[in-house]
Amino acid sequence: MTNAIPEVKLAEEHVGKWGMVINQDICTGCQACVAACAMENNITFVGEEDSGYGRSMHWIRIERFWEGEYPEVKMTPNQPMLCQQCGSAPCEPVCPAFATVHSTAESLNLQVYNRCVGTRYCANNCPYQVRSFNWRDYERPEPLPNQFNPDVTVRRRGVMEKCTFCIQRIHKAQDEAKSEGREVMDGEFTTACAQACPATAITFGRTDDPQSLVSQLAHKGHGVKHLEELGTLPSVTYFKGG
Amino acid sequence: MADHKHDAGHAHTEEHFREKHLMLDPLPRGQMNDMVMESMTGKPGWKFWTAVIILSGIVAYGLVYSWAKMIAEGVGIAGVNRPSYWGIFLVNTVFWIGISHAGTFISAILRVFKAEFRRPFTRAAELMTTFGLVQAGFSVFMHMGRVWLSYWLFPYPNQRMLWPNLHSPLTWDLLAITTYLLSSTMYLFLPLIPDMAMARDRSTGWRKNLYKALALGFRGTEGEWTHLRHAMNIFAFAIIPVMFSVHTIVSWDFAAATRPGWNSTIFGPYFVVGALHSGMGAAVIVLAVIRSNMKHMDYFIRAEHFDAIGKLMLIISMTWAYFFFNDYMVQWYGGDKWTHQLLHFHEAGPLGWMWFAMLFCNVVVPWAILWNTKWRSTPWLVSTVGIIINVGMWFERYIIVPISLTINRAPFTWRMYTPGVEIPLGIGTLALFILLYVLASKLIPLIPVWEVQEGQMAHELKKFGRETVVSVSELE
Numbered sequence: 135m136t137n138a139i140p141e142v143k144l145a146e147e148h149v150g151k152w153g154m155v156i157n158q159d160i161c162t163g164c165q166a167c168v169a170a171c172a173m174e175n176n177i178t179f180v181g182e183e184d185s186g187y188g189r190s191m192h193w194i195r196i197e198r199f200w201e202g203e204y205p206e207v208k209m210t211p212n213q214p215m216l217c218q219q220c221g222s223a224p225c226e227p228v229c230p231a232f233a234t235v236h237s238t239a240e241s242l243n244l245q246v247y248n249r250c251v252g253t254r255y256c257a258n259n260c261p262y263q264v265r266s267f268n269w270r271d272y273e274r275p276e277p278l279p280n281q282f283n284p285d286v287t288v289r290r291r292g293v294m295e296k297c298t299f300c301i302q303r304i305h306k307a308q309d310e311a312k313s314e315g316r317e318v319m320d321g322e323f324t325t326a327c328a329q330a331c332p333a334t335a336i337t338f339g340r341t342d343d344p345q346s347l348v349s350q351l352a353h354k355g356h357g358v359k360h361l362e363e364l365g366t367l368p369s370v371t372y373f374k375g376g
Numbered sequence: 377m378a379d380h381k382h383d384a385g386h387a388h389t390e391e392h393f394r395e396k397h398l399m400l401d402p403l404p405r406g407q408m409n410d411m412v413m414e415s416m417t418g419k420p421g422w423k424f425w426t427a428v429i430i431l432s433g434i435v436a437y438g439l440v441y442s443w444a445k446m447i448a449e450g451v452g453i454a455g456v457n458r459p460s461y462w463g464i465f466l467v468n469t470v471f472w473i474g475i476s477h478a479g480t481f482i483s484a485i486l487r488v489f490k491a492e493f494r495r496p497f498t499r500a501a502e503l504m505t506t507f508g509l510v511q512a513g514f515s516v517f518m519h520m521g522r523v524w525l526s527y528w529l530f531p532y533p534n535q536r537m538l539w540p541n542l543h544s545p546l547t548w549d550l551l552a553i554t555t556y557l558l559s560s561t562m563y564l565f566l567p568l569i570p571d572m573a574m575a576r577d578r579s580t581g582w583r584k585n586l587y588k589a590l591a592l593g594f595r596g597t598e599g600e601w602t603h604l605r606h607a608m609n610i611f612a613f614a615i616i617p618v619m620f621s622v623h624t625i626v627s628w629d630f631a632a633a634t635r636p637g638w639n640s641t642i643f644g645p646y647f648v649v650g651a652l653h654s655g656m657g658a659a660v661i662v663l664a665v666i667r668s669n670m671k672h673m674d675y676f677i678r679a680e681h682f683d684a685i686g687k688l689m690l691i692i693s694m695t696w697a698y699f700f701f702n703d704y705m706v707q708w709y710g711g712d713k714w715t716h717q718l719l720h721f722h723e724a725g726p727l728g729w730m731w732f733a734m735l736f737c738n739v740v741v742p743w744a745i746l747w748n749t750k751w752r753s754t755p756w757l758v759s760t761v762g763i764i765i766n767v768g769m770w771f772e773r774y775i776i777v778p779i780s781l782t783i784n785r786a787p788f789t790w791r792m793y794t795p796g797v798e799i800p801l802g803i804g805t806l807a808l809f810i811l812l813y814v815l816a817s818k819l820i821p822l823i824p825v826w827e828v829q830e831g832q833m834a835h836e837l838k839k840f841g842r843e844t845v846v847s848v849s850e851l852e
Contacts, residue, residue: 138783182448187457187794188451188458188459189457189458215786216789224634226784228543228544230529231529232539249538251520251523251526251528252520252522253521255546255633258462258633258781259634261785262786263458263459263786263788266458267451270452270453273450274511291452292450292451295523362756
């Protein structure tokens with residue numbers, strides 16, 4: 135007997151070659167990841183006014199929510215939010231210029247800065263709202279111009295950008311491993327946010343390797359993927375209340 | 377014959393018919409041609425120059441200076457932010473495409489259905505399409521972060537074999553708008569040819585050279601008329617599906633996205649009807665302005681035309697209300713918590729007044745005024761309703777773009793949108809639209825004289841006993 139209704143096949147084997155696990159219970163909300171990410175990825179400094187108007191450009195942000203009405207307010211665990219590196223990303227098909235594309239090799243969403251014309255459609259269509267746009271050419275106050283990361287492009291006005299899972303570090307580790315004729319080892323490198331987290335709330339690694347720490351954590355059972363019901367196949371798993 | 381209802385007080389006299397209907401009130405052809413030539417080539421008065429100077433000033437500041445400033449400093453001087461990444465730029469894009477719709481609608485649909493009342497105002501309406509699309513193009517290009525690279529959105533052969541992404545609704549949009557601009561310009565040009573020939577034979581100097589070039593050597597032989605009729609017929613039929621597709625594709629920019637409030641399957645027809653709603657309103661404003669400001673135009677554009685367009689406006693307003701309710705009802709019934717948040721925000725948020733004003737302008741006002749023949753035949757009243765409808769439709773687009781963008785699935789980013797340089801830019805596009813009309817009124821006949829004359833030749837008043845009856849002969 136043939137099955138009349140075709141099965142929905144999600145591209146599971148491609149999902150989350152690189153993945154992240156975030157434990158909200160031990161996140162203290164100290165923003166060290168935000169600062170480290172900005173330093174690592176040459177993120178510009180938008181200033182107080184623009185930041186207050188919803189133009190902050192952090193690739194990772196700590197979302198704080200509360201439940202109930204004042205004075206009986208209960209804080210919920212801090213929620214670090216960054217690009218979820220979706221397996222089926224809503225931002226990708228809508229770009230008219232192919233500036234936001236999928237890397238099948240790394241299972242990452244890439245943003246090609248020099249192809250971006252700034253229609254901002256990708257940011258509208260991102261359900262996590264984690265893309266940031268260069269509204270202006272912002273001035274970097276001293277001494278920030280002295281610490282650019284030479285491995286990362288500096289973006290100009292009119293271009294969209296977002297978390298890359300520190301792709302420059304991924305590539306560096308891959309190159310080193312290749313020159314030594316081996317695979318990238320688990321824990322050999324990590325992203326700037328995970329490296330900076332004093333509480334080790336962020337774990338990064340290969341999810342296609344079942345022995346890696348991130349795979350073991352991700353399969354612990356009570357992990358949650360944000361807005362999974364939209365079919366975006368995110369690569370970041372969150373733990374809360376465990 | 378579109379409309380020859382009789383009022384109780386009037387007898388069916390010949391004078392009554394002639395006074396009421398342009399088609400039954402023929403003038404000698406030479407005289408009519410001279411009237412149109414005079415309205416076009418007459419020495420422009422102070423009114424014309426004042427309008428040109430003021431409008432050029434607004435265009436220079438609003439469009440040229442403000443846009444140059446935005447290109448030099450970045451989109452940051454506009455009010456767009458996270459989460460309202462689009463803002464008034466896209467409101468204006470959708471608004472102008474909407475305006476440009478009615479031109480083709482009036483001209484093509486009414487031509488296909490042989491509605492006789494269309495004859496004197498097809499040209500003014502078609503110009504609205506072309507001029508409106510120019511503003512839509514400006515609005516969509518100025519919202520881009522790096523507009524100097526906008527040619528990347530066009531499919532052109534290049535060394536790196538990079539093509540636009542055909543999965544993106546924005547690419548469809550660009551192709552659709554380009555198709556629409558080209559086809560509507562050709563459709564505007566075809567019926568212009570005989571008028572250009574007429575103007576060529578009645579002018580001197582640079583005008584003669586201009587009209588000579590534009591008339592393409594048209595002499596009015598039987599063969600030329602046959603070819604022209606064929607071409608116009610093909611274009612009138614072909615442009616109707618193009619017109620529907622363009623605004624449907626504009627709606628897909630929103631409907632194809634994953635956002636609450638946008639992801640609606642009815643957006644296609646809802647947008648088409650919304651476009652016609654604002655476009656008919658704009659057409660009636662244009663007609664009223666032409667009628668009261670240009671010489672001899674009260675002969676061509678009469679109360680009967682406002683009456684006829686008023687009826688269309690009323691029907692379109694009802695259709696819009698139906699689609700609005702349909703969209704709202706299904707979204708609300710779906711029970712999605714984000715959509716509920718958004719719908720609540722539409723009505724009870726800080727800009728909730730806009731939601732109610734939209735319904736008042738788009739539904740209450742047209743329904744309250746346009747049902748009455750007498751009110752419908754009053755040019756200033758119908759054109760005021762046209763202005764109100766356009767305000768309402770602009771509010772509708774404002775609710776769909778920045779207000780709906782405010783509420784998304786990431787509550788941490790919810791933030792209000794305050795327009796910045798979008799306002800001078802938007803006013804600049806409006807001024808350019810009017811300026812193009814003002815200049816066009818001195819360059820091309822806004823009334824298709826030959827079409828009016830053709831209609832008048834086909835109409836005849838016959839007497840049966842004491843009763844006067846209108847008879848229309850088949851032209852083709």
